[in-house]
Structure formats: C-alpha cells, structure tokens
Amino acid sequence: MTTPHEQRRLNDANGLHFVHQFGWLRTAELGKLLWPNSPASRQAADRLARSWIERQLVLVRELPDGAGRALVLAAAGVRLLAENGIEAGSGKDIGRFPEEGWLPPASWRHDLIGHGVLCELHRRGYQIYPEMELRRHAKNHSKIPDGFAIKGNEGIVLEVEHARKTGKEMHKLADALCIAASGQAASIAGFKPNAVMVAFLTPVVDERGHTLNHQTRVRNGIQAVAKTDLSIYWAKCTLLGSAGVGQIDIQKEQISADRASRILQILEASGWRPHRSGGLAVAYNKHIAYVWDDENGWSFAVETIDGKPVEANYATNITEAKRAAASALARIEQPGRTRSATG
Structure with a gap:
C-alpha cells in the first residue's frame, strides 16, 4: 500500500514531468492530467501547486486577460525530476520579460486549446505528446504539429486552428493533413502518424467581426487537395473564461475527395x-x-x-x-x- 509520503513524491514527479513536457501548465490542465476522471481535479491541482510554490519547485507566471497562472519548472523542480531519472530543464526563460513584467509566448491562446484537447485525449486513454516535447526530440523536422496522441495502432497528429489562414496556407495545411491521414507522412520524433485531428473553438469572430468556421474551411481545403476519401477527427471546443477550453466534442468524419x-x-x-x-x-x-x-x-x-x-x-x-x-x-x-x- 502506498503511504501518503510516497503518494506525494509520486504526484510531485508525475506532475512536474507534465509541466516539463508541456513547457507551462495552468492548474486547470494539470489537474486533468493527474486526476483525469475526478470532478475535484482542479482543487487537487491547486493544493499541489501551492505545495510546489512553497518548496520553490515551480515559478508562477500570470497570464494576460485574467486567464490564470502558468506554472513553469524552477531549478529545484529540475533537480527533483533528475532524482527520479527524468532529464528536464528550467522553464525560467519561457516567454518574454519587458519592463511591465512577464509576457507568455505569442501562441499562448493557441497553446491552451492544444493543452485542453490533449488533456481530453489523455482521459480517453491516449499516450500524449505536446508540441514542446515533440520539438525536443524532432529538432530537424521542418514543422512540428501541435501535439501527437497514440492508442493501439493509431497515431494522431493534432493541429489547432485558431486564426484565419490565407488560401496558400490553407492549401499547405490541407495537403499536410491528407498526407498524415493516409499514413504517408514521415515519422515525428519516432512516431508514425496515420490519423489527424483538427481542434478549433466555436463560435469564433475574427478581427473584422466576421464569423470564422474553421471546420468548413479545413473540410473544403481537404476535399480540394485529397487524392482519395479520408477520415479526420474534429475536436470542437467551447471557450472557458477568457482563454482555455471547456467542453470538447470529438467526432470522426469521412471526407469525400473532389x-x-x-x-x-x-x-x-x-x-x-x-x-x-x-x-x-x-x-x-x-x-x-x-x-x-x-x-x-x-x-x-x-x-x-x-x-x-x-x-x-x-x-x-x-x-x-x-x-x-x-x-x-x-x-x-x-x-x-x-x-x-x-x-
């Protein structure tokens, strides 16, 4: 039987490893990763984070627009992971440090959508690899996806659609999705893709006040470039608060190629x-x-x-x-x- 002390050490190692893999995490997503089926996962993660802060295992960064706090690894957290056989690095240099304080990476809203979908896939039994983790192991890859998930023989490339793409960029995305979905893509960090998932928020309004339908735009792009019919997963996400993901509806669709x-x-x-x-x-x-x-x-x-x-x-x-x-x-x-x- 695991003692309370052993359980705390296990939670420390597993939780800090997740922070390292993602680069930065809020307690909302951390809780879903550590206790995926618990309705009190957020509260448990908040308690764990307070303990980490007291022990200086993590650094706290305030996200813009009241989106919460991001946790990144501190030097003490790196040492704790090393004691558990996990090589990691400090997250102190993530983001920018202008005079007014800390600013997260420009992609932070986009990243939060990816974090939320990967948490849901983790809950469904997939082994997940966020973009930051893939980037560490695929340095020569021309473009790293927003995440990767494996379950059985299925290897899913995750792409998050958050901003309007030009026709040229949409064509490139659709072509890449077709390649991955048909199993013809090169391996990423040793993982072979054979399925794709596109995640998007709904509803979305662009800077001109126009409603964006990412699903329709991507579907039309795939139909135009696909050589054959293929299947794609859609992760339809609702916004929770000023950023982040609430409900996630994952559906599989067979798309007919033109x-x-x-x-x-x-x-x-x-x-x-x-x-x-x-x-x-x-x-x-x-x-x-x-x-x-x-x-x-x-x-x-x-x-x-x-x-x-x-x-x-x-x-x-x-x-x-x-x-x-x-x-x-x-x-x-x-x-x-x-x-x-x-x-």
Whole structure:
C-alpha cells in the first residue's frame, strides 16, 4: 500500500514531468492530467501547486486577460525530476520579460486549446505528446504539429486552428493533413502518424467581426487537395473564461475527395455493366473496377486491364463499394509520397 509520503513524491514527479513536457501548465490542465476522471481535479491541482510554490519547485507566471497562472519548472523542480531519472530543464526563460513584467509566448491562446484537447485525449486513454516535447526530440523536422496522441495502432497528429489562414496556407495545411491521414507522412520524433485531428473553438469572430468556421474551411481545403476519401477527427471546443477550453466534442468524419468524386462521376457516366463472374464492372483508363455482392456482403476490386490485382476490400453497400473503387483509382492516378506530416 502506498503511504501518503510516497503518494506525494509520486504526484510531485508525475506532475512536474507534465509541466516539463508541456513547457507551462495552468492548474486547470494539470489537474486533468493527474486526476483525469475526478470532478475535484482542479482543487487537487491547486493544493499541489501551492505545495510546489512553497518548496520553490515551480515559478508562477500570470497570464494576460485574467486567464490564470502558468506554472513553469524552477531549478529545484529540475533537480527533483533528475532524482527520479527524468532529464528536464528550467522553464525560467519561457516567454518574454519587458519592463511591465512577464509576457507568455505569442501562441499562448493557441497553446491552451492544444493543452485542453490533449488533456481530453489523455482521459480517453491516449499516450500524449505536446508540441514542446515533440520539438525536443524532432529538432530537424521542418514543422512540428501541435501535439501527437497514440492508442493501439493509431497515431494522431493534432493541429489547432485558431486564426484565419490565407488560401496558400490553407492549401499547405490541407495537403499536410491528407498526407498524415493516409499514413504517408514521415515519422515525428519516432512516431508514425496515420490519423489527424483538427481542434478549433466555436463560435469564433475574427478581427473584422466576421464569423470564422474553421471546420468548413479545413473540410473544403481537404476535399480540394485529397487524392482519395479520408477520415479526420474534429475536436470542437467551447471557450472557458477568457482563454482555455471547456467542453470538447470529438467526432470522426469521412471526407469525400473532389478527385474521387470526379472519377466516380466518370464511372457512372460510362455505365456499370454486368460481369460474367457476377456483379458489375466498368473500365477506366488502363484499369477495371468491379463491385459485387455475395455471402460476405458487398465488395470492390480494381485490376489492371491484363488482370493484375491493385486493390480490393469490403463495403457496406453498393454505393460505398463504387465510391471505394473510385478512391482506389484516384490513388493510382496520383500515388503518394512520404513527406513531413505538417509541411
């Protein structure tokens, strides 16, 4: 049985490690990380933070606009982690120090959204890696995502959408998301992405007073550049206080690629014809697409004209089977390349 002293040491090590991984944390997020299913997690984190401050394990920084206090590692906290076999560095240089006091990194509001979503993924059983932690281990990576989460065979790249992107920047983001979601992205700090999550606040009004719909903009961007249909997670967040995240609604959506849609239109216009072995078939360039229904349900297959198999799988109905065949043909037309997951 763990003694109170041992539990305090464990809370110290685990909590300070989270502060190191994120760079800085408020007690609201710290509590969710240490006690993810407790309704009193914030109060427990407040008590722990007071103890850390008394023992000079952390430094306290006031966030703007009444957004709370950020905790960063102090030298004593670094030593405590070292005693537990964890290498860390002081957070005293995080942010800027003008004459009027401390200013957090310019991305602090954006970062708080990412912190909130990673806390929720942690609660759902994912192993999480915030941007700061990824940056330490992927120094040569051209663009680090806002977070990474792993559960089973799924590796999710997290991207936070907080500001309006230009057409060029949205195209770059959509292209990077497609690469990661299709499993073609290069590894990040040793982790292989095969899924993506886009987090955003709602509602959002830009500097001109116009309502921003990040979900629609990203969806349209993906449809325009995707080579094939793909799945994406949306993390729809509500604002809590002046900054930070309250409720988080995570949904998965299958996005139809414009390219696959165009190919499907061509297949439908060409006409699916009965095949001698059963089902329907249609020719497209140098390939033939098949859909059929048997004791296993609906299936599709794509072969070359001379009968070489390219891709095949099951589907829930004939519409899905035809769509999947069109997506397979879209992939054949423009094969993917392994690239950085975020540009």
